[in-house]
Each structure stands twice: as C-alpha cells, then as structure tokens.
Amino acid sequence: MSSSDNCFAKCILIMISLVLIYCEDHIFQTPGVLRAFVGESVSITFSNWSKHLKSERMHVSWWRSKQVENPVCSITYLNDSLIQSPLCDNRTSVILKLNAGVTHFIIQDLQMNDSDLYYCKIASYIPPPTIEIEGNKTSLIVEVPPMVEVTFLPQPENSCCVQLVCKAENFYPGGIQLRWRKERTEGSVWIDSKTTIASNNSNSATSYVNLSHWKAGDVYSCLVNHSMLQNPLIRNLTIPFDEQREVGAYLWWVLASLGLIPISVVVYLLLKRSKKEPEDNQTYVNIGTTLRTQIPVANQNCNRNSHSNYSFIRHFPLRIYENTF
Template sequence: MLPRELQLPRRETKLLVLLIFLLCCSEPMIQTTSTALSSKMVSALQGETVKAVCAQNIEETEGFAITLRRNSSSTELCYIQLGNFTIWSRNCTERINLEYDKPTKGFYVVMERVSVKDSGVYSCILDKTLPPPVRTQSQSNISLTVSALPVVEVSLASSSPIDKETTLTCSAWDFYPGDIQLSWSKGSQLLTNSTRNDSLFHNSNGSYSYISNLVVSKHDWNEFAQFSCQVNHSTMKMPVVKNLTLTQSEKASLDYTLWSLVIVFGLLAILVAIIVAKSVKLRFKSTSPSSAERGLPETAETHPPQESQSDTTYSLLTHYPGSA
C-alpha cells in the first residue's frame, strides 16, 4: 500500500489503466513487413540469352506472385501467380519469362536474344497474396548491360589512273558502348595525320558505328604497299586487323569491270538479234502475198507453144476453095 501522498487520484488511475489496455490490444493489429532488397549486375553480348536470379530461398509458394518491371515503370514485363509450386497464371511479354528452379528454390528471369536497347535496371518483386492483404516479401534489382561487338570492314573507296590520291575506308558497325579505338598503318609504320572526315554515328537501335577515311598518295600506293586498319573495343579479347593491298583491290576492281562489260554487251547483242529477227519476219509477211491472192492454181499446167497469127492466116489462104 503506497503512502497517501504517492497515490494517484482515482480518475487519473482509470485513464492510465485504459491507456495500457489499448496499447496491449492494438499491438497485434499493427502489420510489419520485412522486405529484403538486393541488387545484381549482369553483362551480356547482343544476341545472347540472359538468366538472372529474381527471388531465391523460397520454401513454399502457396499464394505467391512475382512481378518483373523495368526502371520502376508500372508496366509489367512478366507476372505469374503460384500455388503449391504450380503456376496458376502467367502473363509475360515476348522474349521474357520467369522460371522456377527446384534445386536452388529460386526464380530466374530469362531474356532471349537481348539487344543494346534491353540495357537498363529491372525490378523483381515477390509478393505474398494469400491470405490478404498483399505483403511484399522481397525485391531485387537487376542492372543489365548489353554490349555489341563491332563488325569491321576495309575497302577501297575511290581510285583511278587520273587521281593523284586514293581513299581507303575502314568501317566499324553496330558496336556498344561507344568508346572505340581505330588506327591505320602502312606496313609497320603507324599513320597518324592522313585521315579525313572521320565520323561516329549513333544508330537507331542504340548502338554506334564509326567510319574512318585514309587518304593515300599515288607515290605511297604501290604494288608492294600493304595498309592495315586496327580496331580495338571493350567487347574484344584482342584487336581486329584488316589488311588491303594494291594488287587485291585493283585486280578485284578490274575483274569486276570486265565481267560487267561482258555481261552488258552480251545482253545487248541478244536483244538486238531478237529485234532484227522479228523485224525481218514481219516484213516478209507483209510483202509476200499468198497463192490464193495471186490466183494461181496449186499445181501448174504445161501448154504446147501456139502458132503465130501470120502462120494461121497463110494456112487459111492456101486451103480456100477455088484458089489456084
């Protein structure tokens, strides 16, 4: 029994008891959800299939749902509902799917034929849907970077006997990221100040292309000269080198020109022959009437030669009666 001076008034005591009771009763009604957030970095080359962990260590899947979105967008790229490790419903876009792996008890995001445009951050959310309300169990972010190897080509852009210089072109197509190293050399000599109008292009699919033009004088462009274009990119294990020599380029150009001329003249000769033949045939038909039009019988008859008119008159006079 407390001393009288330490005892609370009856009214304050009731209020304190009521407050303690409300706190004790309201504690089970407060819902707390622990969400585990993880992030993963994934790299791939264009055209490959990517498989990344979406959710793992799932002991049971009764009443669960998994949603995949990109860059915190509200658009769902893939959504599945689960019940006792069985997929109740699935709605995924083209090339994207969610797969369950029993040995690891995890769900994986599978993206087929990835391209540079697929680069970005994807969020994978695991929700407990039963019993309601919906509770988020885990969320993981997948940062995907898709790179693309450059396609390297070297060619003779322009050259003729009257030109004082020749232009060689080295092209690197459809690569990502945009940083690239390109250099020219003649034999073992590095050429640094002979390029003209080099250009870096940003393609519509998110990749890049680079074109370099090397100007070579006729003095340097001789039969024994070999020019090389070297391209280095972060996606390559080692640089790519493309070579071009005078004999290769000029012989190919000459052969192509000769064959083109032969084909063109051959087609023209055939066309002229056809036109001439048709013209002769039409002219023969128009100038040569048929046997019916000329009034001749099909088989000709032979008649003996006839006497002249003077011989006939003389014969009549000699045989006239009474003539002496």
C-alpha cells in the same frame, strides 16, 4: 589461449551473427552485374522474401529500365496454381518457388538489345493490405565483338580525293577506338582520321581517311580496339591502282580511238578503188577454114583412083578491140 586471442575470436563471432541477422531481414537480387555473349542463356535470382510475404494471391513480375509500361514477363500465384502471363515470349520465363522464397527470371538466346537493367517486383494481394517488394537492379551486359570492314572509294562524295573507310558494326558495349596507319618497309606511320560513332540498338563506328597522294600497292591498316577483343583487330587495305594515271590513260585511249576511225575509213575507200578494173568491150569472131585432104583407101573391090574429100571448120576466137577500127 591468451586474452587477446579470445577477444579476436569473439569479435569474429559477433560479426558473423550481425551478417546472418542482416541476411534474414533483407531480400537479395543476384547477381549485380551479369555478362554474357549473344546466343547464351542467363538467370537472375530474387530470393529471401518468403518471410515478408505470406500470401494466398501473389503476382511476381520482372521489369527492365527500357520498358516501363509493361513487365517483360510475370507469373501469378492463385489458389495453389501458377499462371504465366502472355507477356512472356518464347525466350523469357519466370520460375516461382514459394517454399524457398525464390523466383528466377530466365532469358534464352540472348540478343544484343537485351542489354539493360532488370529488377523484380512482388505484390501480395490476399490477405489485405497489399504489400509490394522491389528488388535491386541487375545489369545485364550482352557482349558482342565488332564486325569490321574496310573499303576504298576512288570517288568520294566530297570530290576531294581518294577515301579510305573503316567501319565497325554490331558491337556492345559502345566504347570503341578506330585508327589508321600506313605500312612501310621501315615501319608504320599513324594517320589522322575522323571517326563518327552511332549509339543505338546497333552500335556502329566509322573512320575516314582522305588521301590526296597515293600509288598502287600502298598498304593501309585499320586498327580496332574494343573491350571484347583481347588484342586489337587489324584490317589491311591495299590500294589497287593509281586513279590519276588510270583516268589519264583512259582518256588518251579514247582520243586515239576516235582519231583512228576517219583514217581507217579513208584507207578502206582507197583500197576498194584500187582493186576495181576498167570494163573492156570485147568482140569474138569465128573464122572458118576449109581444108581439103585426099586420103587414099586401099581395097581390092574399090578403084585405086577413088578418093574421099573431107571438110573441117575450125573455130578460133579472136579478140578485137573496137577502138582499133
């Protein structure tokens, strides 16, 4: 082995030794950046502090930047027992391993508002004096893809024209881009739009497009770019009808209906009058007619010249109009 190779090997060994010495004298909070999805569980570790603290009473607490008044969760070591703080809810817990000099902070069922900077504080009270150690911060990023909805407003509040609205909600991180375009047979045309972004516990962004000219069947697309999306998210919106023509047709229909009402009334009255007949004063007279008929009766015990007379009265109705007399 040449002298140059020996020199290089010695340099490597020296660097490794320096790293080990540095690690022995320093504490670590890992990881520096932690990314996870909603509903998952994460663990942050604070280690290599046992040589700095030889305590009979120790308090380990985990904090976040958005909550400086009280820790998120903590645990106390006293008389060889561990006491969990009531500040810990059902999603957070602290694990303390004294022999290994390691503590873990666990968050279960992550929510979007859990995104923050987290750090650990360790305080030793017995024996005095009090010694405090604070770890470096871990950035927890709870990633949530946006929920996108597109709507069509025929009568926007500003009474300008038809308005297209593309709204993205409940996403994290906050950076997002919304753009509108009109789909055509020969290609797509980008449309100028106005976007408003609200950054709070529930991020939201809204893009507006005002259309003064449109027709039924036009297709518009909202494209959403976000760090949680591998490809842009596209939501299509088809104009269902022509608002101007629809309103005009509706007005004509109303006017025509109002005009037909008086015409229908007049026709009804005329038809009713034409079906009504004049009253007739009628008198029925019975005319009696007497018929005398001679019927011979053949009988050996009767007189051949004997006969019977029968009289019949027949009634004939006769209509007589009074104005003829």
